[in-house]
Amino acid sequence: MVSRKDYDVLVVGGGPAGLSAALSAAENGARTGIIEREDRLGGILKQCVHDGFGLVRFGEQLAGPEYARRFADRVVEATSKGTVLATHLGAFVHAARRETCGDGGVRYVLECVSRDEGVFVAAARSLVLATGCRERTDRQVFIHGERPAGVFTAGLAQHLVNIEGLLPGHRAVILGSGDIGLIMARRLFLEGVEVEGVYEIKSEPSGLSRNVRQCLEDFGIPLNLSTTVTAVHGDRRVQGVTVASVDRRGTPIPGSERYVECDTLVLSVGLIPENELAVSLGLALDPATRGPRVDQEGRMAEAERADEGIFVCGNALHVNDLVDYVSESGEQAGRAAALFAAARREGVPIPERELIPVKAGSGFLYAVPQFIDRARGGKAVLYFRVNATRAEGGVVRVASGGATVLKKRYAVLRPPEMERLEIDVAAVPEGATQISLELADKGEGDGR
Amino acid sequence: MGAKRKFVCVVCPRGCALEVETDEGGLLVGVSGNACRRGEDYARSEIADPRRVLTTTVAIRGAALRRLPVKTAGAVPLGRLVEVCRALDGLIVEAPVACGDVILRDLCGLGVDLVATDSLERA
Numbered sequence: 001m002v003s004r005k006d007y008d009v010l011v012v013g014g015g016p017a018g019l020s021a022a023l024s025a026a027e028n029g030a031r032t033g034i035i036e037r038e039d040r041l042g043g044i045l046k047q048c049v050h051d052g053f054g055l056v057r058f059g060e061q062l063a064g065p066e067y068a069r070r071f072a073d074r075v076v077e078a079t080s081k082g083t084v085l086a087t088h089l090g091a092f093v094h095a096a097r098r099e100t101c102g103d104g105g106v107r108y109v110l111e112c113v114s115r116d117e118g119v120f121v122a123a124a125r126s127l128v129l130a131t132g133c134r135e136r137t138d139r140q141v142f143i144h145g146e147r148p149a150g151v152f153t154a155g156l157a158q159h160l161v162n163i164e165g166l167l168p169g170h171r172a173v174i175l176g177s178g179d180i181g182l183i184m185a186r187r188l189f190l191e192g193v194e195v196e197g198v199y200e201i202k203s204e205p206s207g208l209s210r211n212v213r214q215c216l217e218d219f220g221i222p223l224n225l226s227t228t229v230t231a232v233h234g235d236r237r238v239q240g241v242t243v244a245s246v247d248r249r250g251t252p253i254p255g256s257e258r259y260v261e262c263d264t265l266v267l268s269v270g271l272i273p274e275n276e277l278a279v280s281l282g283l284a285l286d287p288a289t290r291g292p293r294v295d296q297e298g299r300m301a302e303a304e305r306a307d308e309g310i311f312v313c314g315n316a317l318h319v320n321d322l323v324d325y326v327s328e329s330g331e332q333a334g335r336a337a338a339l340f341a342a343a344r345r346e347g348v349p350i351p352e353r354e355l356i357p358v359k360a361g362s363g364f365l366y367a368v369p370q371f372i373d374r375a376r377g378g379k380a381v382l383y384f385r386v387n388a389t390r391a392e393g394g395v396v397r398v399a400s401g402g403a404t405v406l407k408k409r410y411a412v413l414r415p416p417e418m419e420r421l422e423i424d425v426a427a428v429p430e431g432a433t434q435i436s437l438e439l440a441d442k443g444e445g446d447g448r
Numbered sequence: 449m450g451a452k453r454k455f456v457c458v459v460c461p462r463g464c465a466l467e468v469e470t471d472e473g474g475l476l477v478g479v480s481g482n483a484c485r486r487g488e489d490y491a492r493s494e495i496a497d498p499r500r501v502l503t504t505t506v507a508i509r510g511a512a513l514r515r516l517p518v519k520t521a522g523a524v525p526l527g528r529l530v531e532v533c534r535a536l537d538g539l540i541v542e543a544p545v546a547c548g549d550v551i552l553r554d555l556c557g558l559g560v561d562l563v564a565t566d567s568l569e570r571a
Contacts, residue, residue, distance in 0.1 A: 050503045051501055055460050065565050162515060
């Protein structure tokens, strides 16, 4: 007989989103279980030994593990007191399914396996997916040439250096100027690796300006913009790469190729939300974010399953640049998941939703959440990214049914920097069919 | 002759583009582009004596993991970061360690302590 654990709320993932979600669910009275694949809580923050985390939330610059500790220690304490939290470490979810309860409601059943508990199932009325994101690999960017050892994603290089204490090589080329790539350039440099340069296909850095300064400029590491790696060379181990300048569409310019000697290629070419479980449960993904479509509490918002209790938070929803916002989204999802489970357990009808789609107009990459449940009232947090740098800034207007819900000016808007807005849901007019985000130049959007 | 320099403030993720003017003696005359007061303080110290908090790892014995993440409790001179890193290469600490524990006092005579940024139990 396979052992079975029943909870009100099940959280998949013990990183920053999952920890916040679990703590907030437990604080709201839910019997909460966390399923974490690794042996320690904290997720990717465990290997992010650099600082800069927590400025928004704690007003301090914490190292990644320190930030994770603030939440993990509370989870461990709550678990040891035998209160409402339980943690399954080293546990992997290999399948998820639905089960119909006696009262007609749905229960989510996760089939898990762990070293300590063997095969077990965990079930709950509310499911919180806090599964984070994955790195794009060399197979997902177009690089020709050989397939020798020495090609690492930035996260793998970070794991080797910071967790295992191993250097990936001696002379490294970094492709992609995302924050992790910039941070790994500094990290490798400080550990004695020669960092030949960072190459970025776009005409501007993908990471935060402060990271260009404190990770590259501080140490004289060259940043080569509008340049990419087109081929990898080497038999058993990387011996070099070909780099080429690219045109405005990102296509390599013939004749601009040059050979760069190196034994290591580090790829920082983007992150993709991890939603294998969500997809297996039938959730469709938003092509812009590659995460599920949700309302302001992270609750799935697909019309045909609008009565369900699946919640998604953190990087599984969209790739964030600040962990502070990941924690915030976890908290919202955890609380909502607890209230949903309690209502189902007590047979209280779940309030009807009034889901209004959020549409990010031209100039935006995306906006999250994709829906606002007008019936929830209160405040709702919206996150967005623009699709191109607006050095002169701009005005973002949130409009619905002809009314202006919110207007905010920005001194500068850049795609790498996610922006956060808080709207008053009551300002969305009754019967509204859409909430739109509009971008205007400074001055234009002022109504002058 | 005074000089003008442009650099990005690293105090917070906002990353303001600072324009910093100095006089003949290298002293700060004016800062623009900063969204808050910290940008001015940063510009002043960046011109006189650029400093950074060092975050790295050191070897640990007796724990389930091999590396302990650490940071300097205060900023150290930018020009000495590499030297400080090399000084830590041979260091081995003994588990258990709690987040915030002082690992080394007065690191390299810089008057700054090295502290743990994670807790590792004895395995």
